[in-house]
Amino acid sequence: xxxxxxxxxxxxxxxxxxxxxxxxxxxxxxxxxxxxxxxxxxxxxxxxxxxxxxxxxxxxxxxxxxxxxxxxxxxxxxxxxxxxxxxxxxxxxxxxxxxxxxxxxxxxxxxxxxxxxxxxxxxxxxxxxxxxxxxxxxxxxxxxxxxxxxxxxxxxxxxxxxxxxxxxxxxxxxxxxxxxxxxxxxxxxxxxxxxxxxxxxxxxxxxxxxxxxxxxxxxxxxxxxxxxxxxxxxxxxxxxxxxxxxxxxxxxxxxxxxxxxxxxxxxxxxxxxxxxxxxxxxxxxxxxxxxxxxxxxxxxxxxxxxxxxxxxxxxxxxxxxxxxxxxxxxxxxxxxxxxxxxxxxxxxxxxxxxxxxxxxxxxxxxxxxxxxxxxxxxx
Amino acid sequence: xxxxxxxxxxxxxxxxxxxxxxxxxxxxxxxxxxxxxxxxxxxxxxxxxxxxxxxxxxxxxxxxxxxxxxxxxxxxxxxxxxxxxxxxxxxxxxxxxxxxxxxxxxxxxxxxxxxxxxxxxxxxxxxxxxxxxxxxxxxxxxxxxxxxxxxxxxxxxxxxxxxxxxxxxxxxxxxxxxxxxxxxxxxxxxxxxxxxxxxxxxxxxxxxxxxxxxxxxxxxxxxxxxxxxxxxxxxxxxxxxxxxxxxxxxxxxxxxxxxxxxxxxxxxxxxxxxxxxxxxxxxxxxxxxxxxxxxxxxxxxxxxxxxxxxxxxxxxxxxxxxxxxxxxxxxxxxxxxxxxxxxxxxxxxxxxxxxxxxxxxxxxxxxxxxxxxxxxxxxxxxxxxxxx
Numbered sequence: 001x002x003x004x005x006x007x008x009x010x011x012x013x014x015x016x017x018x019x020x021x022x023x024x025x026x027x028x029x030x031x032x033x034x035x036x037x038x039x040x041x042x043x044x045x046x047x048x049x050x051x052x053x054x055x056x057x058x059x060x061x062x063x064x065x066x067x068x069x070x071x072x073x074x075x076x077x078x079x080x081x082x083x084x085x086x087x088x089x090x091x092x093x094x095x096x097x098x099x100x101x102x103x104x105x106x107x108x109x110x111x112x113x114x115x116x117x118x119x120x121x122x123x124x125x126x127x128x129x130x131x132x133x134x135x136x137x138x139x140x141x142x143x144x145x146x147x148x149x150x151x152x153x154x155x156x157x158x159x160x161x162x163x164x165x166x167x168x169x170x171x172x173x174x175x176x177x178x179x180x181x182x183x184x185x186x187x188x189x190x191x192x193x194x195x196x197x198x199x200x201x202x203x204x205x206x207x208x209x210x211x212x213x214x215x216x217x218x219x220x221x222x223x224x225x226x227x228x229x230x231x232x233x234x235x236x237x238x239x240x241x242x243x244x245x246x247x248x249x250x251x252x253x254x255x256x257x258x259x260x261x262x263x264x265x266x267x268x269x270x271x272x273x274x275x276x277x278x279x280x281x282x283x284x285x286x287x288x289x290x291x292x293x294x295x296x297x298x299x300x301x302x303x304x305x306x307x308x309x310x311x312x313x314x315x316x317x318x319x320x321x322x323x324x325x326x327x328x329x330x331x332x333x334x335x336x337x338x339x340x341x342x343x344x345x346x347x348x349x350x351x352x353x354x355x356x357x358x359x360x361x362x363x364x365x366x367x368x369x370x371x372x373x374x375x376x377x378x379x
Numbered sequence: 380x381x382x383x384x385x386x387x388x389x390x391x392x393x394x395x396x397x398x399x400x401x402x403x404x405x406x407x408x409x410x411x412x413x414x415x416x417x418x419x420x421x422x423x424x425x426x427x428x429x430x431x432x433x434x435x436x437x438x439x440x441x442x443x444x445x446x447x448x449x450x451x452x453x454x455x456x457x458x459x460x461x462x463x464x465x466x467x468x469x470x471x472x473x474x475x476x477x478x479x480x481x482x483x484x485x486x487x488x489x490x491x492x493x494x495x496x497x498x499x500x501x502x503x504x505x506x507x508x509x510x511x512x513x514x515x516x517x518x519x520x521x522x523x524x525x526x527x528x529x530x531x532x533x534x535x536x537x538x539x540x541x542x543x544x545x546x547x548x549x550x551x552x553x554x555x556x557x558x559x560x561x562x563x564x565x566x567x568x569x570x571x572x573x574x575x576x577x578x579x580x581x582x583x584x585x586x587x588x589x590x591x592x593x594x595x596x597x598x599x600x601x602x603x604x605x606x607x608x609x610x611x612x613x614x615x616x617x618x619x620x621x622x623x624x625x626x627x628x629x630x631x632x633x634x635x636x637x638x639x640x641x642x643x644x645x646x647x648x649x650x651x652x653x654x655x656x657x658x659x660x661x662x663x664x665x666x667x668x669x670x671x672x673x674x675x676x677x678x679x680x681x682x683x684x685x686x687x688x689x690x691x692x693x694x695x696x697x698x699x700x701x702x703x704x705x706x707x708x709x710x711x712x713x714x715x716x717x718x719x720x721x722x723x724x725x726x727x728x729x730x731x732x733x734x735x736x737x738x739x740x741x742x743x744x745x746x747x748x749x750x751x752x753x754x755x756x757x758x759x760x761x762x763x764x765x766x767x
Contacts, residue, residue: 013670015666016663016666016667016670019659019662019663019666020663022659023656023659023660023663026652026655026659027656029652030411030649030652030653030656033648033649033652034649037645037649062479062488064489064490068490070488098443098449098451100443106443106445107443107445107449107451108445108449109448109449149639151639183639251528251530251563252559253722253724253725256719256722256723257418257719260414260715261415261418261649264407264410264411264715265411267407268407268408268410268411268656268660271400271404271407271660272404272660274400275400275663275664278396278397278400279397282397327648331644331645331648334644335641335644338641339641339644339645
């Protein structure tokens with residue numbers, strides 16, 4: 001085929017092409033936004049683990065996700081410490097506190113991570129400096145998350161407020177974000193956890209196990225599963241992230257909601273492309289019939305329509321993709337980065353394939369008319 | 380000028396198949412708007428459906444309980460004090476907590492919300508609960524929300540399982556629905572059973588008794604002035620509690636969710652995009668139509684019809700498409716709402732004002748498209764068309 005018929009057909013009417021591409025681009029954009037929101041929620045659900053300096057995690061079998069853990073005996077961690085390849089075990093205590101905004105005097109729930117200040121639980125910048133270590137060692141002093149919502153009041157070092165009927169001082173700051181679990185987080189020492197929540201420290205909410213460099217997490221996890229009693233579950237980092245993610249996506253119905261959003265957007269895309277191809281075919285019915293009369297076979301015409309669909313999908317995808325990038329930035333900005341919405345390669349590729357599929361489906365629906373074109377009828 | 384020929388209608392129905400595609404396009408834009416707005420509404424509605432179901436005109440909570448998320452309680456004697464006020468007919472304490480529920484099938488633990496009250500108090504006007512009152516008076520019994528998430532397990536009457544690590548027997552089911560704070564569902568029991576289960580628990584649990592109340596409900600006598608009563612109670616009772624009319628209480632909770640989650644942002648953005656997609660689809664259809672009838676429009680102009688007349692035709696066409704496309708879109712959305720409600724337990728409600736708002740949005744969408752598409756007709760120069 002030396003004459004790029006599909007291309008010429010499309011560019012024949014410029015303004016129609018532009019509208020057509022706008023339609024495809026919007027369908028692409030809608031799919032991107034739905035997937036983006038879903039991805040952002042999934043990411044924020046499991047984000048804590050990304051910053052935890054551990055390879056294997058111990059949790060109670062009754063724990064659902066990080067904010068609703070059940071405690072298990074600290075002895076399990078000491079047992080795990082004896083296994084080859086384990087460098088360090090770190091108990092992590094978790095719980096909710098009522099934080100009073102010192103300005104409005106309203107209390108709100110804040111999620112507390114507590115551990116021995118000597119344990120490098122989080123690999124966050126700002127933690128582990130002598131100043132924060134000293135602050136963590138002081139009684140009734142916590143570090144406050146700068147990414148907490150503004151309703152909690154001032155986050156400056158030295159702020160004093162009431163937390164669960166004790167006076168607590170902000171002794172340092174860090175940036176983490178609360179995800180699904182909390183609107184604000186604090187980090188404190190295990191001793192202060194005991195002071196505030198009055199839960200004995202021999203009951204651990206999560207056990208963090210750091211492996212020696214080069215040790216195989218899968219292998220150590222398998223060994224731990226054999227040795228430890230059934231009152232703890234052993235998860236590698238990837239497994240625990242997957243666990244939390246799927247819990248939040250299913251329990252908040254977000255998976256279903258955005259899945260349906262994608263499905264409906266795709267159907268709309270199919271309708272838009274079908275409309276364009278259908279009008280195009282009706283307009284060029286005579287030409288198609290002529291081509292047929294000249295001896296071109298249905299296969300050739302079929303090819304032309306499918307090519308048109310492919311061109312539409314590729315050309316529509318580009319502005320859709322670009323505007324999705326813009327809207328992602330806008331959404332992240334508008335929500336103060338509470339929604340970590342960002343493009344990733346996997347999604348970009350998946351949506352591209354979806355777009356092509358969408359356009360080809362429309363082509364297959366609209367092509368029947370051309371294939372059955374009867375030259376005689378037209379002339 | 381009287382228009383005897385319904386030109387817009389003929390233009391639309393001239394090609395049946397194209398009309399069908401056009402309507403499909405409009406319908407799907409309508410579906411998009413309905414779905415995203417529906418999700419947003421469902422997430423908000425679900426948060427307050429329990430509060431709306433509570434049988435009281437005035438609500439009393441702890442001073443720092445600014446949302447249902449905060450598990451703070453107040454002294455029950457505040458309710459007795461309130462009962463002494465003129466116009467207050469009755470005061471009901473409602474106890475709530477989150478408890479671990481053992482799924483009887485998989486033996487897995489899931490949290491759900493426990494609601495407990497004196498069975499003689501009409502706290503929840505749900506007939507199924509009322510019918511099981513005598514059964515619920517038995518020790519260690521409860522009635523469970525049939526709309527609880529499937530992770531809770533089988534919910535038939537007579538099922539024996541565990542709540543807070545203690546045996547419980549289900550006497551039946553009622554229908555309420557889940558929300559973000561309820562965990563996986565709701566279970567209702569008598570206040571006596573509440574004390575049986577939730578006093579003297581382990582070190583990492585909250586000990587409960589009947590002296591501290593989560594939510595207090597006041598029933599006022601017929602004709603009483605609720606806002607005045609709320610004001611009187613607020614002024615004269617100690618400041619460790621907050622008193623709201625029920626409507627304010629529901630709105631305050633809604634406000635909390637609107638401010639604290641990105642639900643509104645996410646779904647408004649998606650709804651707006653659905654709207655824009657609709658504009659493009661309708662524009663596409665009108666544009667093709669206008670281009671095809673280019674010569675006819677020019678003829679009309681040459682005959683002396685004004686631009687305004689042509690504008691009217693195109694706008695009429697747009698509005699007709701909006702109306703015709705809205706109907707299937709509405710019906711499809713209605714079906715999808717049912718599917719979503721069944722699959723997720725979310726409260727998907729299609730209320731007349733919501734349907735009407737979407738209809739208005741659809742018409743605006745069509746008008747915008749019509750206004751863009753009509754420019755081509757208006758610039759029509761008869762001479763130009765016939766010249767070529």
